[in-house]
Amino acid sequence: MQNALGADCVPPREAVRPSELRADEILLYPILLPDRIELIYAQGGPGGTQYRRLPANRTADRATVAALVAEVVNATSGDASAAWRAPARRLYQLVIRPIEDRLRPDGTLVIIPDGPLRALPFSALLDGQDAFLVTRTGITVAPALTYSQPGRDRGGRALSVVAASLQKTVVLPAGYFAKLEGTAEEAQVAAAVGGGGARNSRHIADFQTADLQAALSRGHVDVLHVATHAAFNGRSDRSFIVADGEAIPMADLRRLITANRGRGDELDLLVLSACETAVGDDQASMGLAGAAVQSGARSAIASLWQVDDRGTVELMKQFYGGYRGGLGKAEALRAAQLNLIARGGRLAEPGIWAAFALLGAWR
Known part of the structure; x- marks a missing residue:
């Protein structure tokens, strides 16, 4: 974080605890390694007191994901061709599919992206029915666990x-x-x-x-x-x-x-x-x-x-x-x-x- 911010003085924050998440909120931490993809997640609600690790996926690795992300970003930000669809489906299968059944339409998926995933528009990933991820749930991104606090409700106060x-x-x-x-x-x-x-x-x-x-x-x-x-x-x-x-x-x-x-x-x-x-x-x-x-x-x-x-x-x-x-x-x-x-x-x-x-x- 200090390297990315270009400063040694970064406001200290505590890492988010699973118990702070609501039942319809899930935190996903994909880790891209040279030989596999690891997924760590936490979900709020009853029993949501710890982070859990899913079985490693050895059919893809960091280089695979980087290439897929580049295809999605270049196509969606460029000439509006359909070239983003295939890599968007593949990335969904690699990163989202393992926790798909835990997503809620009125909930939020909090993603802590690793490496090339930081440039990815997660909302545009496509599921098995070619539906966008954003149609399944709300999405937010955090740069690290310590910067993934949920925030607080504004209530009825007027917005300034x-x-x-x-x-x-x-x-x-x-x-x-x-x-x-x-x-x-x-x-x-x-x-x-x-x-x-x-x-x-x-x-x-x-x-x-x-x-x-x-x-x-x-x-x-x-x-x-x-x-x-x-x-x-x-x-x-x-x-x-x-x-x-x-x-x-x-x-x-x-x-x-x-x-x-x-x-x-x-x-x-x-x-x-x-x-x-x-x-x-x-x-x-x-x-x-x-x-x-x-x-x-x-x-x-x-x-x-x-x-x-x-x-x-x-x-x-x-x-x-x-x-x-x-x-x-x-x-x-x-x-x-x-x-x-x-x-x-x-x-x-x-x-x-x-x-x-x-x-x-x-x-």
Whole structure:
């Protein structure tokens, strides 16, 4: 974790205990070895007091899984061909099938991915009936056992959101960042501009560091939603988000967030959208998880690859509608993804909805 975060000072947390899981929650820890795949799991409810090890699978190994993940990611994030289907079925059989009968439609599967699995959109894996894994259960990913706490229910309290967007071309020493057409609309959806959430939330268009600092200092914030270009290069000390005329390193974003947090008043969710992540880089999601961990956020949602504007806006409309309505984060993201699948057409392609992953606390 320290290597991935690029810092020696990582907030200490205790490893999640099986007894903390609810009956409909299952934690899965796949371990990829040179000659086999090992699966360790824990499930809540009666008897859920320990981790259990399943029989090793010697028909595949780490190299096999890495190749399959690369096929899925390249196909789903690329030309929308059907080439992802066969490897998605195979990965389901290797990783999910052994605990398939324990999954619950209203529950959550918490996955601690090893190596190349960190880049995998688990929600798009296909079962024996060619149904997506997300149709079976909610899904969240954690970078380690010590960062897989379930979080707490928000209850009936109104959601407070700071949504920042960048919708202009920016040229920086770090590179050329083209105009993003849909980010302002997306941020307005997050902040519920024109809806019932506007009183507790705000949208900052073409934001700068000072704008974030001012917004976060005004009081309690549940969600920070940032719609802009971003780079996650494995380690968070080499990662940044793009603002108006500047790049904001993740370490600086962390300082902005933590400077205005009261003791025990953590940011519940950090949403990083329109990200430009290195496709197939198994350290990318660790960099993303590091952004959330270092910022003090309980969880993060981000795109594993860049998604078209319309798909992002539609998914965020559905997600925030469910989240504001009282659903947990994993429930709200799953409901949003199922909504896009049910619509059919372009929005139903996994290259759109499966790009978004939840890391960390799921409740």
